[in-house]
Amino acid sequence: MSDDHPPRDSPEWDNPDLCPFCGATLSDGGIGFIDHVSDAPECAERFEAWRAAIRDDIGGEWGG
Numbered sequence: 001m002s003d004d005h006p007p008r009d010s011p012e013w014d015n016p017d018l019c020p021f022c023g024a025t026l027s028d029g030g031i032g033f034i035d036h037v038s039d040a041p042e043c044a045e046r047f048e049a050w051r052a053a054i055r056d057d058i059g060g061e062w063g064g
């Protein structure tokens with residue numbers, strides 16, 4: 001495990017004052033995060049991977 005972002009169901013995602021990937025302070029909640037990932041390709045990549053993991057999860061749970 002080299003990733004240190006919070007688990008998918010962590011309450012930290014509800015109020016992201018910090019980037020969950022690199023720990024950078026965000027300017028204004030969700031908007032700040034979107035702004036941040038556009039500046040930080042590495043975080044954008046990890047965010048995409050995280051979203052893909054959620055999609056896979058939901059697909060697995062609801063596909064049957």
Ligand SMILES: [Zn+2]
Nearest residue numbers: 019021022043
């Ligand atoms: Zn970041």
